[in-house]
Amino acid sequence: MKQKKLNWMRLDNAAKIFPAVKRKNWSNVFRLSATLKEPVDTLILQSALEVTVKRFPSMSVRISRGLFWYYLEEIEKVPGIKQDEPYPCSRMHFRDIRKCAFRVLYYRNRIAVEFFHALTDGNGGLVFLKTLIAEYLTQKYKKCFSCGYGVLDRNQEPPESELEDSFLKYEGPVSSSRKDTNSFRLTGTLERNEFLNITTGIIDVNAVLNKAKEYNVSLTAFLISVMIYSIMDIQNIEQPRIKRQKPVKIMLPVNLRNYFASDTLRNFVLYITPGIDPRYGEFTLEEIIKSVHHQMGFELTKKALNARLTTNVKAEKHLILKIMPLFIKNIALKLVYNMVGERKAALSFSNLGMVMLPEDISAYVDRLNFILGVQATLPSNCGVLSYKDKLYINFIRNIEEPVLEQKFFTNLKQLGITAKIESNQRDKYRYEISE
Amino acid sequence: MSYCVNCGVELADSEKKCPLCKTEVINPKYIVNSEAAMPYPPYRPSPSQKVSKNSVIGLLSLMALLPIALSVICDVGINGRIVWSGFVTGALALLYLIIVLPIAKSKIDSVTCLGIDFAGIIVYLYYIDRTIEGGWFLNFALPVTLLVAAVVMLITFLSLYTKSEKLPIAALTMILFGFMNLAIEILLNIAFLTRDYLVWSLYPLATFVILGIVLFYINANKPLKEKLQKKFFI
Numbered sequence: 001m002k003q004k005k006l007n008w009m010r011l012d013n014a015a016k017i018f019p020a021v022k023r024k025n026w027s028n029v030f031r032l033s034a035t036l037k038e039p040v041d042t043l044i045l046q047s048a049l050e051v052t053v054k055r056f057p058s059m060s061v062r063i064s065r066g067l068f069w070y071y072l073e074e075i076e077k078v079p080g081i082k083q084d085e086p087y088p089c090s091r092m093h094f095r096d097i098r099k100c101a102f103r104v105l106y107y108r109n110r111i112a113v114e115f116f117h118a119l120t121d122g123n124g125g126l127v128f129l130k131t132l133i134a135e136y137l138t139q140k141y142k143k144c145f146s147c148g149y150g151v152l153d154r155n156q157e158p159p160e161s162e163l164e165d166s167f168l169k170y171e172g173p174v175s176s177s178r179k180d181t182n183s184f185r186l187t188g189t190l191e192r193n194e195f196l197n198i199t200t201g202i203i204d205v206n207a208v209l210n211k212a213k214e215y216n217v218s219l220t221a222f223l224i225s226v227m228i229y230s231i232m233d234i235q236n237i238e239q240p241r242i243k244r245q246k247p248v249k250i251m252l253p254v255n256l257r258n259y260f261a262s263d264t265l266r267n268f269v270l271y272i273t274p275g276i277d278p279r280y281g282e283f284t285l286e287e288i289i290k291s292v293h294h295q296m297g298f299e300l301t302k303k304a305l306n307a308r309l310t311t312n313v314k315a316e317k318h319l320i321l322k323i324m325p326l327f328i329k330n331i332a333l334k335l336v337y338n339m340v341g342e343r344k345a346a347l348s349f350s351n352l353g354m355v356m357l358p359e360d361i362s363a364y365v366d367r368l369n370f371i372l373g374v375q376a377t378l379p380s381n382c383g384v385l386s387y388k389d390k391l392y393i394n395f396i397r398n399i400e401e402p403v404l405e406q407k408f409f410t411n412l413k414q415l416g417i418t419a420k421i422e423s424n425q426r427d428k429y430r431y432e433i434s435e
Numbered sequence: 436m437s438y439c440v441n442c443g444v445e446l447a448d449s450e451k452k453c454p455l456c457k458t459e460v461i462n463p464k465y466i467v468n469s470e471a472a473m474p475y476p477p478y479r480p481s482p483s484q485k486v487s488k489n490s491v492i493g494l495l496s497l498m499a500l501l502p503i504a505l506s507v508i509c510d511v512g513i514n515g516r517i518v519w520s521g522f523v524t525g526a527l528a529l530l531y532l533i534i535v536l537p538i539a540k541s542k543i544d545s546v547t548c549l550g551i552d553f554a555g556i557i558v559y560l561y562y563i564d565r566t567i568e569g570g571w572f573l574n575f576a577l578p579v580t581l582l583v584a585a586v587v588m589l590i591t592f593l594s595l596y597t598k599s600e601k602l603p604i605a606a607l608t609m610i611l612f613g614f615m616n617l618a619i620e621i622l623l624n625i626a627f628l629t630r631d632y633l634v635w636s637l638y639p640l641a642t643f644v645i646l647g648i649v650l651f652y653i654n655a656n657k658p659l660k661e662k663l664q665k666k667f668f669i
């Protein structure tokens with residue numbers, strides 16, 4: 001009998017960097033989770049996963065090594081679901097990524113999916129999670145749930161358009177310069193045993209929207225400004241001499257599907273880095289908001305993004321890079337990444353926006369959450385989404401001190417927005433005696 | 436619901452203290468089962484993968500046994516009896532004692548440890564002396580080793596187990612070292628009947644004793660000590 005041939009795919013333009021820059025103890029991972037009204041039935045979840053992965057051929061993959069590039073290869077066997085860990089986005093070993101580059105975890109009422117970033121971005125991952133939840137509910141309650149809002153029909157054959165590398169499709173004639181200043185970076189005491197602290201602020205989304213409206217800016221622009229304001233405070237304490245301070249910038253991923261028609265479920269994201277330079281003088285929150293709003297307005301146009309996108313595609317298509325053997329390419333890409341990749345911003349702030357589900361499904365889903373793993377050398381990251389009437393702001397950090405979290409949420413409090421804080425902090429006393 | 440009295444944020448039921456500032460939550464009017472609300476499984480630190488002490492000792496023992504076995508085989512093979520391999524064995528055994536003892540008994544105090552090491556050295560020297568019929572063990576090797584052992588152990592004891600300052604210990608070390616030179620020359624003269632007067636040991640004796648006295652003097656003179664500290668700190 002002839003064995004079924006496994007499909008394979010090139011990595012998309014944004015994904016190429018992730019396997020190259022992985023470290024011994026770090027790879028780029030993010031998590032999406034849904035909290036249901038009842039405890040998760042693990043047998044049904046496993047069976048729902050088996051059905052769902054067939055609809056997502058670009059995600060049910062492992063990373064394999066070619067002579068010149070890494071590539072995605074379909075997996076033969078669906079991975080087993082696992083009990084959740086005490087912290088999210090725990091290290092994905094590269095030897096695991098070479099077997100399967102995502103994992104499904106459960107804890108009480110919650111189903112979580114963690115992806116190696118080379119497979120997809122937050123928006124693609126969200127479609128996977130929503131479809132998995134719909135299939136789980138279908139199997140559990142033995143009835144039909146509607147599709148739409150990112151819930152895909154599992155019986156449908158996956159269309160080509162979902163698997164395309166949209167970066168290549170929208171390559172333009174002109175590229176823009178990537179020159180950018182370095183940003184101030186946060187520091188702290190590294191946690192032992194690779195523990196990751198997660199601090200979630202749950203806020204009434206209308207309270208934040210109204211506040212943003214007061215300033216006539218978007219919710220993202222408002223939150224980023226508060227973040228910059230908080231980091232500026234931290235820098236003022238660490239380096240009181242204004243002349244020696246560094247710009248404070250945030251890396252903001254932009255979902256290109258909002259600017260270029262695309263159904264792709266693979267990466268289709270670019271980054272901009274709005275920020276301020278404190279050496280120009282003392283900034284008030286109003287000034288920061290105004291500046292960030294205009295920076296975003298300036299950068300977030302179809303033409304400007306197209307030029308940025310073209311820069312990245314041109315870099316990938318460079319002949320010398322293309323014919324470099326993989327191990328040399330890895331060294332080269334790692335060098336470039338170390339020099340520029342994580343120096344241009346203090347952290348990433350990724351907002352998936354208002355996430356919707358079909359009504360019959362959302363009746364079973366209490367909460368959705370988006371957590372970005374830490375970066376190789378930056379201690380903090382921030383993932384945000386809104387669902388129903390709540391905004392969930394997730395800070396992750398691999399250092400002990402919650403300095404940024406405290407500054408951020410107390411600054412919001414001073415603006416009249418009270419967050420409800422939830423965390424995975426350890427009971428110091430308990431874990432010390434068990435040691 | 437409870438609020439952090441310090442930050443003003445609302446706290447989820449899972450939080451026993453504020454995750455932002457670690458302030459304890461005390462709200463007698465709102466008592467919840469925080470365990471039930473925890474968003475993640477409780478953290479149990481995995482036992483760290485330490486290399487066990489026994490495995491290190493085992494490895495060192497094997498590494499010491501290899502050259503011992505080889506040299507004994509060679510020696511017996513060539514000479515038909517143990518001629519020189521005893522020295523190799525003794526030296527390696529001594530090295531083994533000095534390295535392994537502090538690893539095996541980590542609670543052992545340094546002075547006792549040094550005492551045992553010096554005892555090993557004395558035994559080894561005795562073996563060499565007997566084998567080559569040198570006749571220098573009793574009247575030279577033993578007293579010199581005991582003298583050095585006494586000085587080293589005294590200094591170690593003073594610097595580790597008493598709260599005395601570094602400067603007077605350094606001064607004492609200098610003076611004792613000076614006298615040690617003197618003692619060694621006297622013992623040399625007696626053991627090997629070279630001469631009956633002193634030739635070289637008076638120079639180090641004078642130098643080190645004077646240096647020691649200078650250090651004592653600096654130590655006693657507080658302002659001077661401080662000034663020197665300011666000028667010469669590293």
Ligand SMILES: [Zn+2]
Binds near residue numbers: 442458
């Ligand atoms: Zn607090």
